[in-house]
Amino acid sequence: MRNPFTPGNGIEPAYLAGRQEYIQEFIKSLKETEEGLPRNIVVYGLRGTGKTVLLRHYKILAETNNWLFMDREFNERYCNETEFAQVFGKDLIAMAAEVSIKKKIEETGKKLIESLKVEELSGYGITYKPYHGEKREVLEDYLKELLESNWPVFEKSNKKGVVLLYDEFHLVKDKKEDQQYVLSSLLSAIAQVQREGCRYVLCLSGLPALKTNLKEAKTYTERMFNYQEVGNLDELEAEKALTEPLKKTEYKFESKLVSQVIEETQGYPYFLQFYGYFLADNAKKANVLQSDLVQNKNKLLKMLDKSFFEDRFNLASAMEKKALLAMATCKEKEIPAKYISKKMKLNYMLMQKYLVRLIDKGLIYRAQRGYYAFSVPLLQDFLKRQ
Ligand SMILES: Nc1ncnc2c1ncn2[C@@H]1O[C@H](COP(=O)(O)OP(=O)(O)OP(=O)(O)O)[C@@H](O)[C@H]1O
Numbered sequence: 271m272r273n274p275f276t277p278g279n280g281i282e283p284a285y286l287a288g289r290q291e292y293i294q295e296f297i298k299s300l301k302e303t304e305e306g307l308p309r310n311i312v313v314y315g316l317r318g319t320g321k322t323v324l325l326r327h328y329k330i331l332a333e334t335n336n337w338l339f340m341d342r343e344f345n346e347r348y349c350n351e352t353e354f355a356q357v358f359g360k361d362l363i364a365m366a367a368e369v370s371i372k373k374k375i376e377e378t379g380k381k382l383i384e385s386l387k388v389e390e391l392s393g394y395g396i397t398y399k400p401y402h403g404e405k406r407e408v409l410e411d412y413l414k415e416l417l418e419s420n421w422p423v424f425e426k427s428n429k430k431g432v433v434l435l436y437d438e439f440h441l442v443k444d445k446k447e448d449q450q451y452v453l454s455s456l457l458s459a460i461a462q463v464q465r466e467g468c469r470y471v472l473c474l475s476g477l478p479a480l481k482t483n484l485k486e487a488k489t490y491t492e493r494m495f496n497y498q499e500v501g502n503l504d505e506l507e508a509e510k511a512l513t514e515p516l517k518k519t520e521y522k523f524e525s526k527l528v529s530q531v532i533e534e535t536q537g538y539p540y541f542l543q544f545y546g547y548f549l550a551d552n553a554k555k556a557n558v559l560q561s562d563l564v565q566n567k568n569k570l571l572k573m574l575d576k577s578f579f580e581d582r583f584n585l586a587s588a589m590e591k592k593a594l595l596a597m598a599t600c601k602e603k604e605i606p607a608k609y610i611s612k613k614m615k616l617n618y619m620l621m622q623k624y625l626v627r628l629i630d631k632g633l634i635y636r637a638q639r640g641y642y643a644f645s646v647p648l649l650q651d652f653l654k655r656q
């Protein structure tokens with residue numbers, strides 16, 4: 271019997287639960303942008319809540335609605351203006367080349383961007399020039415020009431516009447100390463070309479820090495984006511996430527089991543997949559009972575700790591682990607920094623240094639000024655098991 275559950279990173283679940291409203295909103299954003307009211311989207315949430323999976327759906331929706339898309343997963347490296355300008359230019363030009371010279375690709379069967387010279391691109395209406403970071407070229411102007419001058423290519427292609435689908439984008443932020451302003455440059459370039467009627471839609475996804483980064487980069491971001499918080503599934507949707515995938519199999523989970531899984535996972539999408547997979551994998555009969563979970567609970571927790579929590583916990587140094595364990599003793603979801611420093615018996619400044627490192631490692635985030643929270647759901651329970 272095939273196991274229908276999909277614990278993993280960005281792996282399409284057999285049933286996408288609880289995201290219908292956001293999907294409708296995405297389609298509406300495309301429509302409104304088409305009608306002249308540009309709409310951008312931010313998808314944010316903790317690790318393993320289903321951001322990448324949702325973004326993949328948006329990609330398919332963009333295609334079926336006759337939009338082009340540009341997608342990429344980012345990392346810290348792209349806080350650097352030159353690095354960002356390079357990949358941005360490469361992605362945009364590759365797409366422009368693809369739509370405008372599609373025929374030629376079909377004829378030659380070559381990968382175009384590699385085979386075509388920059389001079390040849392201009393013959394197809396494509397504009398490209400390299401970014402001169404060393405001459406302090408203003409990134410915002412560079413991006414704006416690239417988007418603006420190539421817009422006619424997309425417009426002529428009978429496509430409605432271009433969606434930029436950017437994952438892990440909380441890692442791309444302004445770095446004032448290094449005078450690198452990638453995030454604010456991108457936001458203002460997009461806002462400007464949108465005002466001029468170029469139909470680009472920006473869809474950013476990442477950990478909750480993304481929201482703070484955006485606000486710090488530009489004050490007008492609240493009006494520029496619809497915010498979609500991707501979180502735990504409610505009871506009804508969590509139930510569907512467990513039962514729908516089973517419909518095409520011989521497995522059946524009794525309802526008491528389903529309820530217990532929902533309670534233990536709190537509807538957290540990754541854990542629902544993990545529990546489901548584990549239960550199907552360890553089932554002796556097609557009819558899986560609550561007692562099967564109870565009997566195998568220690569094995570499940572061990573596997574979960576091994577495959578999910580330990581790797582994450584071990585990213586932290588000894589002192590950082592101490593900070594995490596101190597945080598785990600707090601009952602609040604948003605933990606005051608003062609509480610952590612008191613528990614660690616460490617002065618505030620020094621403790622903050624460790625917290626900043628934990629943020630960089632994606633284990634915690636700054637919930638608000640002076641308050642911190644875990645980025646990984648149920649990490650607190652894991653820490654208590656330690
Ligand atoms: N709506 C959903 N219904 C059921 N399962 C889902 C849903 N969304 C995601 N999942 C499952 O949850 C897991 C995590 O999904 P995904 O990798 O998209 O999360 P993420 O938010 O991108 O995590 P990260 O922040 O670590 O990148 C996957 O195993 C996926 O199959």
Ligand SMILES: [Mg+2]
Nearest residue numbers: 280321322323
């Ligand atoms: Mg992801």
